[in-house]
Amino acid sequence: MKNPDDEKETICAIATPHGEGSIGIVRISGPRTFKISAPLYRGPKPIQNMASHTAYFGEVVNPIDNSLIDQALFLPMHGPNSYTGEDILEIQAHGNPFLLQKIVSALISQGARMARPGEFTQRAFLSGKMDLSQAEAVMELISAKSTSQHQWALDQLKGRLSIKIETLMTRLLAIIAEIEASIDFSDQDIPVQSGKEIVTEIQQIKDEIHEMISNYDLGRQIIEGFTVVIAGRPNVGKSSLMNYFLQEDRAIVTPEAGTTRDLLQEPLQLEGLSVKLIDTAGFRNSHHPIEQEGIRRAQKAQERSDLTLWVLDISEKPSTEDHDMAKKLQPEKTIILLNKSDLPKQGDIDNFIQKHPQFKYTSTSLVSEEGLAQLKIYIKSNLIKQPEKEQPLVALLRHKIALETAEEKLLSGIKSSQNGDSFEFPAIDLREAIDALGQITGETTLDDIFDQIFNQFCIGK
Ligand SMILES: Nc1nc2c(ncn2[C@@H]2O[C@H](COP(=O)(O)OP(=O)(O)O)[C@@H](O)[C@H]2O)c(=O)[nH]1
Ligand SMILES: [Mg+2]
The missing domain is CATH 3.30.1360.120 (Probable tRNA modification gtpase trme; domain 1)
Structure with a gap:
């Protein structure tokens, strides 16, 4: 044979x-x-x-x-x-x-x-050595550039997400079995009591899925990196801060205002996170077209960023531009650096702080290096605000979409189940939710999606 x-x-x-x-x-x-x-x-x-x-x-x-x-x-x-x-x-x-x-x-x-690219890992998947989300973790592990991304990939490779998904699928299957049993043994609808219990359990599963979806933004940022923008008026020490973080003279630092004009972007490892750090042209009213364009770019970058480090020079009086900026910036996405703390302080700085209590402040000096080590830790805690969640961190768009479909199906199931005093469950919704979850582990994934995923690998993996 x-x-x-x-x-x-x-x-x-x-x-x-x-x-x-x-x-x-x-x-x-x-x-x-x-x-x-x-x-x-x-x-x-x-x-x-x-x-x-x-x-x-x-x-x-x-x-x-x-x-x-x-x-x-x-x-x-x-x-x-x-x-x-x-x-x-x-x-x-x-x-x-x-x-x-x-x-x-x-x-x-x-x-x-x-x-072909990814064919070794595809074979590992096909022979049941790993599921699809673990195969994806292999790819993330190969490309991990920060401690947090590395940790996420290892978690997923060890099956943290897979186990969670399998558990949810098993719970949904148990509900389907219960619904089918109660339909088989009575010619009526499901008894009210078990109907209520079933709704509660579906609701619970839906909530857990929802929590996983809500973690997606953080998961994506951990994989792709955070964007941190250094902003502020000219000459306050923005480029000096950039150079401090990079440990090199990347940006030109001069006592002359308006030195930095274009955006300077550099990748950085900060307390285990991947960060793209952007130094910008100082905000001020300028008539110079190149500087104006630099300021426009700076504003755009700042609006899109995950966090703004707004640098103030405490040896100078805050200007009207500073007060204007305080109105524009979102306090929850901003840390104000009271920089040049080695120099004598202008009394007006205290007034400024009192006027804008919605912001977080921290004192720094790029000359004495005061406050810089703490600043790094402070930046990290501002980027990752939530404490470690119970649910696995969802970081891939494909997984998020599958979870959203599952949540949608469960919601529609819950809605159509309450039918006056009696319960009637559309098991089809539950089955479709199971199908959606199964796409994450690959149990119900279509062939062309497999090809898409494995094609992203390098040859030899
Ligand atoms: N005394 C003191 N001077 C600083 C500090 N940070 C930056 N400077 C000086 O301030 C000037 C402007 O710095 P720079 O980084 O180019 O500011 P930027 O225009 O905001 O990018 C330079 O002469 C720096 O050496 C600080 O913490 N203390
Ligand atoms: Mg500069």
Whole structure:
């Protein structure tokens, strides 16, 4: 009889980034992994006889002419105990794209096929090694650039979201079973008492889904990074603050007002968060067209940002522009820095603070560095306001949309269930809610969505 595995092709790809490095890895996965790679290996033991998860040193040769390609470690992993669940071989050679490509060509000459982007992870999903949300977590883990993004990806990879979704689906299935049982055993509607209990349980599930949706903005910001804008009048120390955060002289700092004109944007790691920091042209009435354009851009960036650091110079009297700005800025998205605290304070600053008590203030100096370490912690707590939530953090738009559909279906179910004194449940709504949730884990996902997701991966993953 024909083995269905024979149909499945064996795939290979370079798994390490392009470029020179001390090690480069070629990965092979599929039912014919060891057969295809055997002729490439010259060493004490044939590949087929190697123990799983054990590294063997040997030579990589081109089977066509027996020429030597490299010396390498061969690491076989027998399915199903491997990333894809299939037989895998990793050839750990020297990190040179030219010779790694030679190994790949030799494998292809023996019957392997080049892997498509994400195909190894797709196979892991198809063999039940991970669900769809975990496969997505692998991608986020590869691209994580901050502690919080890294933590989120690990949580999701370990199945925090999957477990939650599975639990909700099981609870909904139990309700459907209960509804069907009560319909089977009576020729009437559902008894009022159990009807009420069912509504309460659906309501509870709906609330939990709603809480997950409401965390999405935070989840997205953790993945994509927060935007923090430094704003204020000219010469207050905005560019000095930017340079302090970046630990380099990125922005030009001069005693001359109006030095910074265009937006300066730099990525930054701040207390474990990814932040895009933007230094702006100082707000003032200017007749210079370049400066005016800079100020317009600064305002736009500030309006779109997650947080504004508004810098005041305490050695100078606040101006009418400062009072105008106080009216424009949203206090909950602003921290006012009372900067140049090393210099003598202008009494008017205290009046300003009294006049605008809705803002949060903190004292800083870029000369003495007073208040700067605390400022970082303060910025973080202003970006992430909620304490750690019980529900897993939803960060991908695909998941949010699925949750919204589920919530909508449950709401419509609840609405149409109350029918005077009796209860009648449209189980179809509950089933559709289950379907929507199943899209997150991949249980009910359509093929073209799979392709979309795995196509975003790099080749070799
Ligand atoms: N004494 C003192 N001077 C500062 C402080 N921060 C910035 N300055 C000086 O103020 C001037 C303007 O700084 P800059 O960062 O270019 O301000 P920007 O126009 O707001 O970007 C420069 O001469 C800085 O050295 C501070 O905390 N204390
Ligand atoms: Mg500046």
